[in-house]
Amino acid sequence: MSESKHNLTVLISGNGSNLQALIDACASGDLPNTRITHVISNRKAAYGLERAQKSSIPTTYHNLVPYKKKHAATAAGTQKARTEYDADLASLILSHTPAPHLIVCAGWMHILTPDFLTPISAAGVKVINLHPALPGEFAGAGAIERAWTAGREEGLERTGVMIHEVIAEVDAGEAVVTREVELREGEGLEELEGRIHEVEHGLIVEGTRKVLEGVGK
Numbered sequence: 001m002s003e004s005k006h007n008l009t010v011l012i013s014g015n016g017s018n019l020q021a022l023i024d025a026c027a028s029g030d031l032p033n034t035r036i037t038h039v040i041s042n043r044k045a046a047y048g049l050e051r052a053q054k055s056s057i058p059t060t061y062h063n064l065v066p067y068k069k070k071h072a073a074t075a076a077g078t079q080k081a082r083t084e085y086d087a088d089l090a091s092l093i094l095s096h097t098p099a100p101h102l103i104v105c106a107g108w109m110h111i112l113t114p115d116f117l118t119p120i121s122a123a124g125v126k127v128i129n130l131h132p133a134l135p136g137e138f139a140g141a142g143a144i145e146r147a148w149t150a151g152r153e154e155g156l157e158r159t160g161v162m163i164h165e166v167i168a169e170v171d172a173g174e175a176v177v178t179r180e181v182e183l184r185e186g187e188g189l190e191e192l193e194g195r196i197h198e199v200e201h202g203l204i205v206e207g208t209r210k211v212l213e214g215v216g217k
């Protein structure tokens, strides 16, 4: 009798190179008894959707714009739109068959509110995120460039990558695994991005495997 499979739902917004690392790891056995059963993007043009489809993984495009159009273009209306969007995102994840054991944010560029996190947590599903910085540093979008600038202007000697649990406060959840990346004098931003992406592709597999080892215990 084969062991039960760990089912992953992966959230993306772009190229999907980290999704591809997970797809390849499932195929190679680096993520044993694990399969990606659903990929969701908040951007229609995300190449990661093509990567998933090439691997016969079900995909969903879940866009915030229709929700924003339903509500007034005010702060309150935008909040209502995000609340409904996030609640529906949780529903479409939890209603998918087979049900997920773990949700991995792999370049997912949308801040998740308690309207998403609460039902997901109630269903016993963890959420982890890949972030190209070390705990407590450069939270939010644009982290690599901010670290690169700090290297040039403030003498920062290293940045890094982490996989962390997702909580309401952005990039503040407990780190699952971290890896430092040295900053090199005179190095261009693109070169640093390339080195960091290489680290990401290994760390997202390592972090996912580490969390799955604890699932169901």
Ligand SMILES: Nc1nc2c(c(=O)[nH]1)N[C@@H](CN(C=O)c1ccc(C(=O)N[C@@H](CCC(=O)O)C(=O)O)cc1)CN2
Binding pocket: 105, 108, 109, 110, 111, 112, 113, 129, 130, 131, 132, 139, 140, 141, 165, 166, 167, 168, 169, 170, 171, 172, 173
């Ligand atoms: N509640 C949480 N949500 C998310 C987390 C988290 O730790 N807690 N991690 C992020 C990923 N992320 C950095 O790792 C991140 C992504 C996007 C943003 C952001 O400012 N998004 C804007 C929209 C930007 C865009 O659409 O281009 C927004 O949501 O308004 C910050 C951090 C995933 N979510």
Ligand SMILES: NCC(=O)N[C@@H]1O[C@H](COP(=O)([O-])[O-])[C@@H](O)[C@H]1O
Binding pocket: 012, 013, 014, 015, 016, 017, 018, 019, 048, 106, 107, 108, 130, 131, 132, 140, 141, 142, 143, 144, 197, 200
């Ligand atoms: N705050 C999260 C964040 O900035 N994530 C960034 O999104 C990229 C997604 O690449 P991918 O679509 O090729 O996996 C990752 O390289 C990561 O640095």
